[in-house]
Every structure is written in structure tokens, then in C-alpha cells.
Amino acid sequence: MLTIATGNKAVAAAVKEVRPEVIAAYPITPQTEIVEQIAEYVTSGELDSRYIPVESEHSAMAACIGASITGARTFTATSSHGLAYMHEMVNWAAGARLPIVMANVNRALGPGWNVWAEHTDSFQERDTGWLQVYVSTVQEAYDTALMAFRIAEHKDVLLPVMVNLDGFVLSHSMQSLETVTPGDFVPPLHLPHAIDVTNPAGYGTLTGPDEHFKFRWEIEQAMRKSVRVIADTERDFAERFGRQYGVAEEYRYEDADVVVIAMGTLGKEAEVAVDLLRNEGVKAGSLRVRWLRPFPELDLSGRDIVVIDRDYSFGFGGVLAHSLMAKSRIEPYSVIAGLGGQEVTFDDIAGFVRDRTPGSETWFGVKGNV
Amino acid sequence: MTEIPKEEYILKCTSACAGCPSSLILRYVLKAAGPDTVLVVPACCTSVIQGIYPNTALNVPVYNVAFAAAAACASGMSEAFRKAGKKTSVIVYAGDGGTVDIGIQALSGAFERETDFLYICYDNEAYGNTGMQRSGSTPVGARTTTTPGGKTHAKKDIDAIVAAHNPSYLATACAAYPQDLFKKVGKALSLRGSKFIHVLAPCPPGWRFSSEMTVEMGKLAVKSGIWILYERESGKVTINGPSKAAMIKPVPLEDYLSGQGRFKGISQKAIDALKSQAEQRAKHLQKEAEGIC
Incomplete structure (x- = not known):
């Protein structure tokens, strides 16, 4: 369907299509419109998700982590200071191999207070094990958010994905948007290490020097494999919906x-x-x-x-x-x-x-x- | 007599210290909760007690998470389970530092949102895992590695803070009264919404007493009135039996203090402050129990 939307609303619309079971978020300029729109979708019944209005970004990512480890699809959105505040949990999400998708609306960090576009916020998270993608149009924000879920949840990846869009310049700009019906483009999530009370396991247990690096190596292996998964996802998206962007x-x-x-x-x-x-x-x-x-x-x-x-x-x-x-x-x-x-x-x-x-x-x- | 199940959810060979109250408490918590349970554990002694990867000494799933994040992580987990139609109990098992200090924001948020979970704070009144530094829960006069001259500030009243969130259930318990603890966990898990149980955990190496004295030290805490066993349901306070008795005829607080190295050389001023705080708390709870306030 052809419509017009802001970058933020395009992200929210994409999230509605993939129906995360749990969404936890905290408002911050210029991301607010994403979480407001999602709250509207949930209240109106257009989106059957559990929306957790957490008290901080640290808790937003912690809640996504707690939900994701049960095998649920999860989403959050933040910006700038919010991303910096959740930094500890940003690391945790990747280390725990959880396919959380997050939109980050790029904004400068203070002081002084500045709410406008800058990439330093997400660049500071570049070594955490998250995949990071940067978009330039409303359409691309929508398409990339859809692709992000499929890439994150792919069995060869199982790493979180951050979709970055420039504050105000894109988050608040109205452009034309062609929405799609993704169908099975984003298949149901199967998390192989989801919590199972019939098969109890310890998650994030104390891990010594003889073991820790092995988990880090597995993250790097997944990151390398993600190159092909991104390419395959883009190709399939182009075949189904006619748009392609490339690395x-x-x-x-x-x-x-x-x-x-x-x-x-x-x-x-x-x-x-x-x-x-x-x-x-x-x-x-x-x-x-x-x-x-x-x-x-x-x-x-x-x-x-x-x-x-x-x-x-x-x-x-x-x-x-x-x-x-x-x-x-x-x-x-x-x-x-x-x-x-x-x-x-x-x-x-x-x-x-x-x-x-x-x-x-x-x-x-x-x-x-x- | 309460029937306590024979099933054990803490397997042998934990890394707990001798006489550890935290594993004693957790043993009864899990007996009451049963197998359809997930523990969420922030950084605390239990992070270590459960063992080192690839082993685990706990026979329920344990999700270890960052220090400040336990209640928020449990929020997400609880919502995801309920969305999937599962009744799995989500229990945060956190120390006092992870509860009254670094975890208090997430705790407050989760209780304000009426998250369906049980939060258990096992309180050894200091940061035990890192070698006994003071926490907001350390009582006045107690020596820790960061209060070598004795703590100058009072213990934070986390129960009053949690009570202000109007939780479905709030109770205190003590490692020395496992049947009382077992019943309270069972009751908490039978209710929907946010539940809080604050358990005193007398810690032999931290409080500097001999490791066979854990239960005795817990009993002295209750009998002296420094620790009061009570429940708060729908605003109604019930003081439990052992504490009712202690309010009528307490043992001297000095009997509790003198057995612990952390109170060695405590000033009379600090002892008076401890007594005064205990008396005020008892009076206030008694009034609440009688429906006066």
C-alpha cells in the first residue's frame, strides 16, 4: 500500500508486520514517535504484543533479554543517551546470542544537550557484537527493519540487529512509503537455546578463562556468516518486493x-x-x-x-x-x-x-x- | 506440620561457603516453587554458588543477568511466558546490594507495573560476593571492608519502599525459619502480580561468626527483635509467631551483637541507634497489625 510516513512511523509499521511478542521501550527524543505509534497499535488491537513501558533504557534492554530467552520475538527503540545508558545490556544481548531488533535514532550525546543527528551514539556500540545497519530514506527504514528480524533470527546468526536512522533529518521527515505484506518473508522464530523448564540449564553462568574466549569466537563466526545471510535476505526481499540496497x-x-x-x-x-x-x-x-x-x-x-x-x-x-x-x-x-x-x-x-x-x-x- | 517436599533443586557440590544461608534459603524457596520455575539471578553470591560453566548445581533454569537488571529482565520474561500461555513462576533471587542499591530502579519499575513475579532479596547486609563491602542494607555500627570503623548510617528500609508500591504480597523471613519461609513462598506464588520476600541471611564469613552458628544467629536476630517476621497482604499486616513472642519478651540485643565479629568494638551510640530503630519498627508494625495506621 502506498502511503506517506516519517522514518519513525515507517519503523513502527514494519514492527507491526512482524508482530513481536514483547516490546519494551522508554521514550527519548527523537525516537518517541516509534514507541508512541507502537503503543497505539497495541491499544487499538492492531498489534497483539505485550508492551512493557519500562522505567529506563537499561531496563528496556533487560526486559527484551528476559523475553527473548524464552524464545519470544522482541523489539525496542532508543537514541543517544538512552543507548549509552543501556550499554551494559547491549553487550549482554549479543553475548547471550539473542536476536533482539532495536531501532536507534541517531543523536548526539551531551553535554551540552543536543537532540540532532550524529552517529557517535551507535558507533560507541560497534564492538558489542550487534549487527548495525544505517538507512537513508523512509522506505529504506521500513524495508531494513523487516529484514533485520529475519537476519537476526537466522540460525547462522542469532545476534541482535540495530537499525539506525538519523534523528529528525529522517526520523521526522515525511516521504512516500510502500508497505508490504511480508507473509513468510520473516519466518517464525526458533531460538535453539530458549529456556525449557523440562530441561533446566544455567544461562550466563560463571565462565572461566578456559571457556570465555570460545563464546567470543562463536560471536565472530556468526558475524562472518551474517554476510551471506544479509545478502540472501536482500536478494529474497528484492524478488518479493522489488527493492534492493546492498551492503x-x-x-x-x-x-x-x-x-x-x-x-x-x-x-x-x-x-x-x-x-x-x-x-x-x-x-x-x-x-x-x-x-x-x-x-x-x-x-x-x-x-x-x-x-x-x-x-x-x-x-x-x-x-x-x-x-x-x-x-x-x-x-x-x-x-x-x-x-x-x-x-x-x-x-x-x-x-x-x-x-x-x-x-x-x-x-x-x-x-x-x- | 507443613509438608515440605523431598525433591531437591539444589544439587550437591555447590561452591557455597560452609554454613551459607543463601543456599539454605534457596533450597526452601525452590522446594516451595517446584520445577515450573525460572530463577533470574543478578550478580550476587548465588552467581558463584550455582557453579562454573559447563556445570550448574541448580535443577531449574537459571538466567544470570547484570547487576542492576534482575527485576527488568524478569518483567520481560514474565510477559513472554504469559503471552505464550505459560504459568511458569519467574523468581528473582537477588542479594541486598542488587536489591536496595543498584537494582532498586528496576525493582521499583517492575512493581509499579504490577509485573507477575516474585522478588526474593536474601539479605546478608553487605556486598558478600566481592568480599563484604557496605551496602545500603548494612546496619549502623557494622564493620565492613569499606566501613572499617563501623557504618555510620542506618540500614535502608527497603520493605517500606516496596510496600509503598502496594504489592500483592510482601513478607519478611529468615534463614533460621525454613518452614515459615516455605509457606510464604507458596503463598506468594499463589497470587498474581508483584510479590516481595525479604529474607535475613546471617553470613558466617561476612558477619564473622563460626559457620555452625548460622541458624542460631538467625534465631537471635528474630528473638532480639532486630529482625521482625511479618506479612503484608492487601495492606493488612500480620506479625508472625516468633516475632510476636519476641515483642513480649525479647532477648537482649547485645546477645545478637556480641556473637558477631562485625560488631566488635561497636559504640554505645550505635547500639542505642540499633535498639531505637528496632523499637520504632516494632511499634509501627504493631499499630499496622492492629489496624491503627
Whole structure:
């Protein structure tokens, strides 16, 4: 059905289709619309879920963990400080191999208080064992949320998945949305280690130095296997519903001499910049990285690369730029832009390309910053 | 006489200390709860007592979870079981630190939402698992590794805090009175909604008394009136037999204190404070039991 929706409502609509048994959430700007919409669905009877209005994000993830280990499908949503507050349980969810799906509406962390888009919140969770995907449109938010459940719950993965969408720029923007009837696209969840009172077991028991690393290795094995599961899920989604995104979405990429790499909505804005530059005769292209974990293997050789990071690791650099430097062995022009909702237009991005100095870093809007 | 089932849900070879009240309490909790039970255990002595992976000394499923998360985790578990049409009892088994300090927010949230579960706090009045540091539940005057001169603040009244949530059932119990505990767990699990049982757990290494004295120390706590056995159902308070007797003719509090190394050298001021707190609590509960307040 064709409709219009915000990014937040698109996520809620996708959640309604896959019918989690338990949803636990705590409100935080700019995620609130997701949990309000889900509460509406549950109250009206459109969604037959147990909705737990917890008293904190730490408890939201703890409640999802408690529900998930019984074999129930679970969902939560958060943002920024909420994600930071639940950090302990974010680790626990992955370590316990629970296929929880969470929407994170990307927002800066304080101080000072800032409710606008930045990726630092979810980037700080990148080593927890969660799969992480970043979307750029309302449609993509909906489609990716649907796919997230199937990927998380796949027997070769059984890891939680975080779907990230930029605060306000996407969470509160209205765009057209084609909803689908997923049918058996997301099959029923079968959790092999679900609690069974007829076969009692200890979960998360004290685990010594001779055993702990084996569980960590299994998480990494699942993370590696998830690459194929993501690809298969995307392929099946495309066959059924006609849309495909890829691990990283290319735009006028094939013959490009210079490529802008970004994530989330800035990755979409970069496409407009590419058109602008092409009109000027610059053979530009863009690549929008969708999956942060597992991190994509990208062949970027033979091109100039401009990486935009809407995040920063102090004393280190832009996380996306440095990840690509390590994984794809490139020397990009690293631009730090869009922190805390700083406006970055296609004109600005075209400017980054024109002014690029490979191997250096610059902070957009800060003078004499190199 | 109460019939206590022969079935054991704590298998042999736990890693508990000699004379451990926590495993004694849990033994009777599980006898009352039976096999259709899941324990949710935050960081506490029971995290260790149950054994090391791949072994477990407990014969019911145990979900170990982060320190602050027990009541919230149980919320999700309870909702998921009820959604699936299962009556499985969800029991949080947490120490005093995980209850009155770091876990209090999740506990409050779960009780406010009337989560269908039983929360049991076994209270050895300090962080036992990490080597006896003070908790909010440590009584005034008690020496712990972080209060080497004796604690200067009073024990937090967690029962009053939980009572303010108007739970379906609230009771205190003591490791030294297993039949009383068994009955209270059975009663709690027969009711829907949020239930709380606060069990005093005299801890030989933590309180510094000999390990064969656990039951004796628990009895002295009740007989001296420092620990009162009572139940609170639908706002009605019932003081249980042993504590009724203690209110008429208590043994001197000094008999309880002098047997414990943690109170060695306690000041008269701290003893007076302990006595005064115990008296006030007794008076208040008596009034409530008589329906006066």
C-alpha cells in the first residue's frame, strides 16, 4: 500500500508486520514517535504484543533479554543517551546470542544537550557484537527493519540487529512509503537455546578463562556468516518486493574518479552533490555504507576517496574514515561534518570534493583546523 | 506440620561457603516453587554458588543477568511466558546490594507495573560476593571492608519502599525459619502480580561468626527483635509467631551483637541507634497489625 510516513512511523509499521511478542521501550527524543505509534497499535488491537513501558533504557534492554530467552520475538527503540545508558545490556544481548531488533535514532550525546543527528551514539556500540545497519530514506527504514528480524533470527546468526536512522533529518521527515505484506518473508522464530523448564540449564553462568574466549569466537563466526545471510535476505526481499540496497549503495560509481563515502542521510545528500559535480565535468560518484557491522569489504583502489564522518573518536579520528583506511587500504580525505545536526548540504559536499587533500582530515565549519 | 517436599533443586557440590544461608534459603524457596520455575539471578553470591560453566548445581533454569537488571529482565520474561500461555513462576533471587542499591530502579519499575513475579532479596547486609563491602542494607555500627570503623548510617528500609508500591504480597523471613519461609513462598506464588520476600541471611564469613552458628544467629536476630517476621497482604499486616513472642519478651540485643565479629568494638551510640530503630519498627508494625495506621 502506498502511503506517506516519517522514518519513525515507517519503523513502527514494519514492527507491526512482524508482530513481536514483547516490546519494551522508554521514550527519548527523537525516537518517541516509534514507541508512541507502537503503543497505539497495541491499544487499538492492531498489534497483539505485550508492551512493557519500562522505567529506563537499561531496563528496556533487560526486559527484551528476559523475553527473548524464552524464545519470544522482541523489539525496542532508543537514541543517544538512552543507548549509552543501556550499554551494559547491549553487550549482554549479543553475548547471550539473542536476536533482539532495536531501532536507534541517531543523536548526539551531551553535554551540552543536543537532540540532532550524529552517529557517535551507535558507533560507541560497534564492538558489542550487534549487527548495525544505517538507512537513508523512509522506505529504506521500513524495508531494513523487516529484514533485520529475519537476519537476526537466522540460525547462522542469532545476534541482535540495530537499525539506525538519523534523528529528525529522517526520523521526522515525511516521504512516500510502500508497505508490504511480508507473509513468510520473516519466518517464525526458533531460538535453539530458549529456556525449557523440562530441561533446566544455567544461562550466563560463571565462565572461566578456559571457556570465555570460545563464546567470543562463536560471536565472530556468526558475524562472518551474517554476510551471506544479509545478502540472501536482500536478494529474497528484492524478488518479493522489488527493492534492493546492498551492503553499500553505489551511485554513479562505476566510472568515478572521485568517490564520496558517507552513511545515513548524508550518503543520500552526497548523490545530489555527485550530480552537481558531474554537470561540472568532474567524474564523481558516491558510496553509501549501510552496514557498519559486519563491516563491508570494499575495493576502492584507483580512485580519490572523500569520507564524511558524522562521528568522531577523540585522539584518533573519524571512525568510518579510519575503518576504511584499515580495511580497504586507502588514503582518504577525511571530513568531519554534521555533528549534532550541523547542516551539510549537497553544495557543501561538492565543496569537500573540490577542495580535497588526500591523506588529511578537516572539520567542516572550523577555520584553520587541519 | 507443613509438608515440605523431598525433591531437591539444589544439587550437591555447590561452591557455597560452609554454613551459607543463601543456599539454605534457596533450597526452601525452590522446594516451595517446584520445577515450573525460572530463577533470574543478578550478580550476587548465588552467581558463584550455582557453579562454573559447563556445570550448574541448580535443577531449574537459571538466567544470570547484570547487576542492576534482575527485576527488568524478569518483567520481560514474565510477559513472554504469559503471552505464550505459560504459568511458569519467574523468581528473582537477588542479594541486598542488587536489591536496595543498584537494582532498586528496576525493582521499583517492575512493581509499579504490577509485573507477575516474585522478588526474593536474601539479605546478608553487605556486598558478600566481592568480599563484604557496605551496602545500603548494612546496619549502623557494622564493620565492613569499606566501613572499617563501623557504618555510620542506618540500614535502608527497603520493605517500606516496596510496600509503598502496594504489592500483592510482601513478607519478611529468615534463614533460621525454613518452614515459615516455605509457606510464604507458596503463598506468594499463589497470587498474581508483584510479590516481595525479604529474607535475613546471617553470613558466617561476612558477619564473622563460626559457620555452625548460622541458624542460631538467625534465631537471635528474630528473638532480639532486630529482625521482625511479618506479612503484608492487601495492606493488612500480620506479625508472625516468633516475632510476636519476641515483642513480649525479647532477648537482649547485645546477645545478637556480641556473637558477631562485625560488631566488635561497636559504640554505645550505635547500639542505642540499633535498639531505637528496632523499637520504632516494632511499634509501627504493631499499630499496622492492629489496624491503627
